[in-house]
Amino acid sequence: MKHIEASEIEKMEKIFRLNLINSCTGYKSANLIATKSKSGNPNVAVFSSITHMGSDPAMLGFVTRPLNVSRNTYQNIRDTSYFTVNHIHEKMIEQAHHTAAKYDEEISEFHKTGLNEEYLDDFHAPYVKQSEVKLGCKYLNEYHIKENDTLLVVAAIEHIYFDEGIQMPDGWLRLDDAGTVAINGLDGYSLPSLLDRFHYARPNQEVRSFFSKEKN
Amino acid sequence: MKHIEASEIEKMEKIFRLNLINSCTGYKSANLIATKSKSGNPNVAVFSSITHMGSDPAMLGFVTRPLNVSRNTYQNIRDTSYFTVNHIHEKMIEQAHHTAAKYDEEISEFHKTGLNEEYLDDFHAPYVKQSEVKLGCKYLNEYHIKENDTLLVVAAIEHIYFDEGIQMPDGWLRLDDAGTVAINGLDGYSLPSLLDRFHYARPNQEVRSFFSKEKN
Numbered sequence: 001m002k003h004i005e006a007s008e009i010e011k012m013e014k015i016f017r018l019n020l021i022n023s024c025t026g027y028k029s030a031n032l033i034a035t036k037s038k039s040g041n042p043n044v045a046v047f048s049s050i051t052h053m054g055s056d057p058a059m060l061g062f063v064t065r066p067l068n069v070s071r072n073t074y075q076n077i078r079d080t081s082y083f084t085v086n087h088i089h090e091k092m093i094e095q096a097h098h099t100a101a102k103y104d105e106e107i108s109e110f111h112k113t114g115l116n117e118e119y120l121d122d123f124h125a126p127y128v129k130q131s132e133v134k135l136g137c138k139y140l141n142e143y144h145i146k147e148n149d150t151l152l153v154v155a156a157i158e159h160i161y162f163d164e165g166i167q168m169p170d171g172w173l174r175l176d177d178a179g180t181v182a183i184n185g186l187d188g189y190s191l192p193s194l195l196d197r198f199h200y201a202r203p204n205q206e207v208r209s210f211f212s213k214e215k216n
Numbered sequence: 217m218k219h220i221e222a223s224e225i226e227k228m229e230k231i232f233r234l235n236l237i238n239s240c241t242g243y244k245s246a247n248l249i250a251t252k253s254k255s256g257n258p259n260v261a262v263f264s265s266i267t268h269m270g271s272d273p274a275m276l277g278f279v280t281r282p283l284n285v286s287r288n289t290y291q292n293i294r295d296t297s298y299f300t301v302n303h304i305h306e307k308m309i310e311q312a313h314h315t316a317a318k319y320d321e322e323i324s325e326f327h328k329t330g331l332n333e334e335y336l337d338d339f340h341a342p343y344v345k346q347s348e349v350k351l352g353c354k355y356l357n358e359y360h361i362k363e364n365d366t367l368l369v370v371a372a373i374e375h376i377y378f379d380e381g382i383q384m385p386d387g388w389l390r391l392d393d394a395g396t397v398a399i400n401g402l403d404g405y406s407l408p409s410l411l412d413r414f415h416y417a418r419p420n421q422e423v424r425s426f427f428s429k430e431k432n
Contacts, residue, residue: 002377003375005374005375005376006375010272012387019389020387020389021373022271024376025267025276026398028268031241051241052264054363057226057363058225058233059364093414094414097417101420135241141362152359154363159219159220159222161217164217167218172236172404173235174239175242175243175406176406180242181408184389184390184408185389189414190410190411191411192400192408192409194405195405198313198403198405203328204328207314
């Protein structure tokens with residue numbers, strides 16, 4: 001196996017390091033965050049750092065640099081408190097990646113990428129019409145990560161929209177039925193398919209699949 | 217589309233809510249965190265919250281509850297500062313899921329699950345021999361998320377091991393060449409395959425694939 005240590009990582013060329021370090025932690029979630037500014041400009045941007053934070057209360061988090069390409073997203077969230085999280089699917093990976101281009105603040109990525117705004121149940125922020133799983137979120141707090149000057153933004157999940165066909169009777173959403181993708185590194189879009197789903201693991205018992213009835 | 221709002225989420229049966237909220241944010245990374253206690257007991261546990269935090273310096277983070285099944289992992293990290301992050305691959309999803317069972321502290325999941333310890337370059341914590349991408353990490357800090365009493369643990373990536381065949385010339389690790397999986401919800405293991413990889417997005421330009429040379 002190839003071995004790379006800290007001193008070599010520090011000395012790497014910047015893009016090489018970005019590619020390696022962004023891919024070495026495994027697959028990342030693939031979502032579009034959409035917001036609307038105080039003055040009414042909609043904004044949509046791809047994020048790969050959205051992470052489940054807890055179920056009760058229902059919370060998610062994401063990491064951002066206040067001054068990078070996502071600054072419009074961050075500023076709109078701070079100004080209005082509301083944003084939406086919209087899954088990226090196989091059919092829209094090019095449009096989703098296009099939202100990472102640095103357009104001026106007054107230009108909406110919705111107009112440039114072919115993604116469509118959708119307003120649901122009087123929520124302030126737009127949803128992405130093409131997304132088959134979408135969340136309406138409210139800003140709760142942020143934590144400054146002093147080790148690299150990033151922010152962890154923490155939010156409440158207030159609305160969930162999805163096609164009923166992808167939900168199993170126990171609440172679980174089967175994401176490959178929605179064609180949701182995952183991100184490999186900064187710029188790789190991958191389509192997962194379910195291998196198996198397992199029951200709660202108990203000591204000294206074989207792991208049991210949801211699908212192989214003979215084992216249950 | 218099915219619409220669920222905050223008041224309904226709060227009233228849901230606990231397991232139903234866990235399944236829904238854990239799956240609605242998209243795919244999660246699939247890793248095993250391995251540690252060794254002060255007294256020398258190794259420990260390994262599945263984590264789906266490991267997230268890229270930054271490339272320079274190379275950092276990752278994960279979310280944990282100090283008092284849940286992962287408490288041995290957390291305590292060992294606090295006591296020794298070191299842990300490893302090991303990708304979960306298609307061939308080992310049953311063993312990986314088995315590590316979530318609540319074994320007593322003195323019982324190593326390595327002995328119960330068929331996963332093997334491996335010690336590399338005098339690093340304190342064990343790696344998982346079966347993993348094809350593994351990271352040696354050092355605890356840097358933690359942030360208490362007061363909204364739900366969880367901790368975000370932040371760590372430096374000090375060692376990276378991988379099979380050279382999965383790395384592209386620009387540093388990127390092609391994870392489907394390693395058979396790395398992603399997690400859907402709490403207990404679904406999915407195998408992604410790469411759809412496409414795109415060049416840096418620029419305003420008013422078509423998104424360009426790494427693979428379709430005629431477009432470049």
